[in-house]
Amino acid sequence: MRPSPRNDGVDMPAQTYLFPCLKDNFGVLLHDPETGATASIDAPEAAPVEAALQKTGWRLTDILVTHHHGDHTAGIGELKARHKCRVVAPRNEAQRIAHVDETVGEGDAVKVGALQGRVIDTPGHTAGHVSYFFPADKLAFVGDTLFSIGCGRVIEGDPEMMWQSLLKLRGLPDDTKFYCGHEYTDANIRFAKTIEPNNKALAARAEEVARLLSAGKPTIPATIGAEKADNPFLRADVAEVAQSVGLAGSPAWKVFAEIRERKNRF
Ligand SMILES: [Zn+2]
Numbered sequence: 001m002r003p004s005p006r007n008d009g010v011d012m013p014a015q016t017y018l019f020p021c022l023k024d025n026f027g028v029l030l031h032d033p034e035t036g037a038t039a040s041i042d043a044p045e046a047a048p049v050e051a052a053l054q055k056t057g058w059r060l061t062d063i064l065v066t067h068h069h070g071d072h073t074a075g076i077g078e079l080k081a082r083h084k085c086r087v088v089a090p091r092n093e094a095q096r097i098a099h100v101d102e103t104v105g106e107g108d109a110v111k112v113g114a115l116q117g118r119v120i121d122t123p124g125h126t127a128g129h130v131s132y133f134f135p136a137d138k139l140a141f142v143g144d145t146l147f148s149i150g151c152g153r154v155i156e157g158d159p160e161m162m163w164q165s166l167l168k169l170r171g172l173p174d175d176t177k178f179y180c181g182h183e184y185t186d187a188n189i190r191f192a193k194t195i196e197p198n199n200k201a202l203a204a205r206a207e208e209v210a211r212l213l214s215a216g217k218p219t220i221p222a223t224i225g226a227e228k229a230d231n232p233f234l235r236a237d238v239a240e241v242a243q244s245v246g247l248a249g250s251p252a253w254k255v256f257a258e259i260r261e262r263k264n265r266f
Pocket of ligand 1 (some may be wrong): 069125
C-alpha cells in the first residue's frame with residue numbers, strides 16, 4: 001500500500017524504462033500511469049531519450065538532474081525545446097547547468113505527476129550532487145554517487161563527505177531498487193574481489209552479473225539490501241573490510257578513502 005492515498009484510491013505503481021546512452025551511461029524514464037507524467041532522470045543525450053519516449057509512448061514532462069557533468073546534462077536543451085518539460089536540478093550546482101526551472105536540495109519534495117519523490121543531498125562526486133527517492137515505489141535515482149558494486153569518483157568533495165552520502169543511501173529500505181548513471185558493474189566486481197575475495201554474496205552477484213551481461217541485459221537496478229552485502233564501498237565499517245586494507249580500527253571514512261584510492265589505481 002502507498003502511504004499517500006490517491007484521489008481515486010487505486011494503487012498505480014510507478015513504471016520505469018531503462019536504456020543505454022553514450023558509451024556506458026544509463027538513461028531512465030520514470031512514468032506515472034495515473035497522470036501520464038514522465039521524468040527523464042538526467043539527460044546524457046537527447047536521441048536515446050526520444051527513442052525511449054517513442055517506444056513507451058510516454059510524454060516527457062520533467063527532467064530530474066542529479067549533477068552537472070556533461071554526460072548527464074548534454075541532452076537537456078534539445079529535450080526541453082521539444083517537450084517544454086520542467087528541469088529540476090540540484091540547488092548547489094544549478095549555476096553550472098543550463099535551462100534549469102527549479103532547484104532542489106535535501107528534504108525537498110519533487111513530484112512527477114502524482115508520484116511523490118524526496119531529494120537527498122549526496123555530495124562527493126560533485127559538490128552539489130543530489131539523489132531522488134520515491135518512497136511509495138521504493139525507487140532511488142542516485143546518479144554517479146552509488147554504482148552497483150561501486151561508487152563514483154570523489155571529484156569535488158572529499159572521502160568523508162562521500163562516505164556520509166553513501167551512508168544516507170545505505171539507510172534506504174533494503175528492497176529499494178536504485179538506478180545509477182553508468183554500467184560499470186563488471187569492472188566493479190573485479191575490483192571488489194580484491195577487497196573481499198571470500199565474500200559469498202559477491203561471488204553470487206558476480207555469477208548473476210555475468211549471466212545478465214552475456215544475455216545483453218543491464219545489471220541494474222540493484223537493491224540497497226544486496227549492495228550492503230556485496231559492495232565494498234558500502235562496507236567500509238565492516239571489520240573484515242578494514243582489516244583487508246590494513247586499516248583495522250580506523251574510522252570508516254578512512255577505510256572508504258583507502259578503498260576508493262585503490263579503485264582509482266585499479
Ligand atoms: Zn558524473
